[in-house]
Amino acid sequence: MSQHDTPADDTDFSRVLDARLSRRSLLKGSLAMAAASYVGAGSLLLSPAGDAQAAMRKLKLNFTAVPKGLDDAVRVPRGYTATVLMATGDPIAPDIPDYANDGSDDAASFSRRAGDHHDGMQYFGLDRRNQWDRNAAARGLLCVNHEAITAAFLHPTGQTIVDGKRVSEDEVMKEMLAHGVSVVEVVRDGRRWKVQKDSRFNRRITTFTDMEISGPAARSPLLVTKYSQTGTRTRGTLANCANGHTPWGTYLTCEENWAGFFRRSSSDDAKRSPKELAAFKRYGVGGKGKELWATVQPDTADNRFGRWDAGVRGTSADGSDDYRHAANTYGWVVEIDPFDPDSTPKKRTALGRFAHEGAWPGPVVAGQPLVWYMGCDARGEYIYKYVSKAVWNAADAGRGMAAGDKYLNDGRLYVARFNADGSGDWVELQFGANGIVRENPAYAFANQADVLIHARLAADAAGATKMDRPEWGAVNPRNGEVYMTLTYNPNRDIEQVDAANPRSYTDARAGKQGKGNVNGHIIRWAEEGGLASATRFQWDVFLFAARESAERDNINLSALTADNDFSSPDGLWFAQSGLLWIETDDNAYADTSNCMLLAAIPGKVGDGASRDIVNRSGDTEKRVTTPVGTPATESTLRRFLVGPVDCEITGLAESPDGRALFVNIQHPGETTTGKDFDIARPATYQSHWPAGGMARPRSATIVITRDDGGPVGADIA
Ligand code: FEO
Ligand code: CA
Numbered sequence: 001m002s003q004h005d006t007p008a009d010d011t012d013f014s015r016v017l018d019a020r021l022s023r024r025s026l027l028k029g030s031l032a033m034a035a036a037s038y039v040g041a042g043s044l045l046l047s048p049a050g051d052a053q054a055a056m057r058k059l060k061l062n063f064t065a066v067p068k069g070l071d072d073a074v075r076v077p078r079g080y081t082a083t084v085l086m087a088t089g090d091p092i093a094p095d096i097p098d099y100a101n102d103g104s105d106d107a108a109s110f111s112r113r114a115g116d117h118h119d120g121m122q123y124f125g126l127d128r129r130n131q132w133d134r135n136a137a138a139r140g141l142l143c144v145n146h147e148a149i150t151a152a153f154l155h156p157t158g159q160t161i162v163d164g165k166r167v168s169e170d171e172v173m174k175e176m177l178a179h180g181v182s183v184v185e186v187v188r189d190g191r192r193w194k195v196q197k198d199s200r201f202n203r204r205i206t207t208f209t210d211m212e213i214s215g216p217a218a219r220s221p222l223l224v225t226k227y228s229q230t231g232t233r234t235r236g237t238l239a240n241c242a243n244g245h246t247p248w249g250t251y252l253t254c255e256e257n258w259a260g261f262f263r264r265s266s267s268d269d270a271k272r273s274p275k276e277l278a279a280f281k282r283y284g285v286g287g288k289g290k291e292l293w294a295t296v297q298p299d300t301a302d303n304r305f306g307r308w309d310a311g312v313r314g315t316s317a318d319g320s321d322d323y324r325h326a327a328n329t330y331g332w333v334v335e336i337d338p339f340d341p342d343s344t345p346k347k348r349t350a351l352g353r354f355a356h357e358g359a360w361p362g363p364v365v366a367g368q369p370l371v372w373y374m375g376c377d378a379r380g381e382y383i384y385k386y387v388s389k390a391v392w393n394a395a396d397a398g399r400g401m402a403a404g405d406k407y408l409n410d411g412r413l414y415v416a417r418f419n420a421d422g423s424g425d426w427v428e429l430q431f432g433a434n435g436i437v438r439e440n441p442a443y444a445f446a447n448q449a450d451v452l453i454h455a456r457l458a459a460d461a462a463g464a465t466k467m468d469r470p471e472w473g474a475v476n477p478r479n480g481e482v483y484m485t486l487t488y489n490p491n492r493d494i495e496q497v498d499a500a501n502p503r504s505y506t507d508a509r510a511g512k513q514g515k516g517n518v519n520g521h522i523i524r525w526a527e528e529g530g531l532a533s534a535t536r537f538q539w540d541v542f543l544f545a546a547r548e549s550a551e552r553d554n555i556n557l558s559a560l561t562a563d564n565d566f567s568s569p570d571g572l573w574f575a576q577s578g579l580l581w582i583e584t585d586d587n588a589y590a591d592t593s594n595c596m597l598l599a600a601i602p603g604k605v606g607d608g609a610s611r612d613i614v615n616r617s618g619d620t621e622k623r624v625t626t627p628v629g630t631p632a633t634e635s636t637l638r639r640f641l642v643g644p645v646d647c648e649i650t651g652l653a654e655s656p657d658g659r660a661l662f663v664n665i666q667h668p669g670e671t672t673t674g675k676d677f678d679i680a681r682p683a684t685y686q687s688h689w690p691a692g693g694m695a696r697p698r699s700a701t702i703v704i705t706r707d708d709g710g711p712v713g714a715d716i717a
């Protein structure tokens with residue numbers, strides 16, 4: 001019997017429970033120790049872990065549920081106000097004119113304007129001396145990712161493409177500058193927040209920003225390009241999805257869907273090694289290149305456009321005269337020091353190369369290694385963990401990129417295996433171990449740099465668990481437990497369900513049928529002994545997303561109701577209070593509601609029961625037993641916000657006093673570009689948010705405050 005075929009056996013289950021209970025008593029002692037030394041933006045422990053249960057009970061949702069809806073507006077609870085802080089194209093320097101939002105804005109000005117498709121973000125408090133202050137709640141630096149673009153709205157009449165080629169250099173320049181990251185100073189004036197346009201910290205990081213490649217893969221022959229013949233630098237960051245941060249006060253931006261931007265055809269297959277071809281296939285490098293940036297002719301002397309062509313164009317043997325290896329310089333976690341606008345960002349290769357959603361820090365404990373949790377967002381991909389070799393020394397707080405060199409360049413990379421009995425293993429991605437060897441049939445690994453550059457292939461060899469699209473992770477500041485969204489997976493057919501990805505079903509959205517894990521779920525785990533660096537863990541499923549009307553035995557297993565049902569969890573984020581925010585990026589429930597934000601008061605791993613889930617497809621039936629958290633109730637999970645048409649709700653940050661919540665509304669009106677769309681007829685745009693009327697829609701960071709100035713989402717009694 002495979003491990004995916006666990007019978008519903010009471011004996012087996014009580015053994016699992018026993019193991020958990022004994023583990024839990026172990027947990028208590030070490031967490032009390034951890035509690036004393038927790039530091040770091042967004043990971044402040046409010047109460048000693050021994051009191052975690054009691055403190056959790058004191059958290060009380062302080063709003064009335066927002067109903068589902070399809071309006072082109074942001075809806076928040078009564079007593080709350082949401083205002084736009086920074087929308088696509090907004091100037092971040094005093095000499096840049098306001099955004100015209102009709103496509104006429106100067107392309108080059110985007111190096112001093114907010115980019116498009118706001119995603120992950122982080123708030124760093126600023127004190128009077130312009131130093132990092134974790135408690136500064138009225139002034140801070142906000143780092144915001146700009147993951148992608150809705151090109152139709154950036155140009156006067158959309159992208160100009162002739163014979164499959166981009167013909168306007170200006171348009172392509174604007175697009176390349178609209179990706180990346182914004183660092184902006186934000187200040188509170190009364191209850192209003194604004195971007196301080198003349199701040200010396202304001203900075204755009206784009207696909208043009210010079211970056212250093214650091215860590216074990218730097219200098220690998222696989223990273224040699226015409227831009228850096230030593231394989232130590234690259235130009236730009238791209239597809240900046242979610243994020244993370246460090247306890248020394250730097251920002252981590254994560255490169256997710258970068259692979260599609262590179263142009264590469266099979267016409268040079270004969271010039272590529274079998275390993276290269278295997279890697280291109282595994283990572284999805286191939287095709288014309290999203291946005292067709294490589295097609296602009298003639299190219300510039302510095303290969304602004306040609307660098308997106310991953311074909312063998314030069315005559316060198318090592319790739320030092322072209323961009324055949326350019327795709328290998330993307331797919332990393334990138335560290336940025338927001339406090340030093342002149343600093344060079346660094347791609348941290350020790351954390352592996354894949355479709356990085358984000359990098360979420362584990363508990364920060366003096367004398368212990370630092371840990372970041374990461375997901376690879378694609379169907380059937382993996383969950384990873386990085387554990388630093390150096391142990392945390394609080395004197396490194398505020399040391400910027402030098403601290404990054406210490407903690408992020410040398411460590412162990414692991415991938416998760418979720419076992420059917422509720423236990424889990426972190427399997428190390430180390431050259432020479434766990435099947436990651438020269439003799440591996442799918443890919444002959446050469447060394448550790450090869451393993452890190454091809455972490456997906458290494459994880460395949462190590463036998464990791466294929467998950468239902470890992471999106472965001474979040475670490476509970478009260479007990480160190482880790483939560484991760486698995487957004488959905490139409491490829492999970494009933495033959496492939498396993499304990500950690502246990503649902504495969506059919507769900508009818510108006511005019512569309514969804515199959516597989518249609519609505520997604522949120523998994524969570526507790527590390528053995530409460531140590532983030534442990535190699536074993538216990539897990540359960542915190543919540544299963546579903547429409548409220550879905551049957552409760554096998555689909556709506558978390559007993560969701562009209563006030564808290566949701567689909568496709570994506571963003572996930574813990575407030576310092578211990579309140580968990582859940583954001584959706586959904587298509588399956590779009591007949592009923594736009595995307596949303598929910599607030600949850602989490603329990604802990606093992607607080608629910610084991611469930612026997614029956615999946616059915618035609619005459620076939622497949623049973624799986626899965627540990628499931630206690631079902632949601634009206635007091636533990638509630639819808640807080642519903643966004644405008646066709647948006648994704650993503651990115652979260654709070655002011656350190658918990659009284660301002662920053663949220664990103666990404667790509668309202670995204671599907672506008674469907675067959676009925678006509679840029680000349682604004683009535684055909686799906687959304688006009690935020691300006692309303694007939695305006696082009698824009699992505700934006702919004703700020704949510706309570707009208708009485710109290711904490712957002714939950715009160716602590
Ligand atoms: Fe960029 Fe996985 O969302
Ligand atoms: Ca996401």
Ligand code: CA
Binds near residue numbers: 471487570585
């Ligand atoms: Ca998503």
Ligand code: CA
Binds near residue numbers: 648
């Ligand atoms: Ca999106």
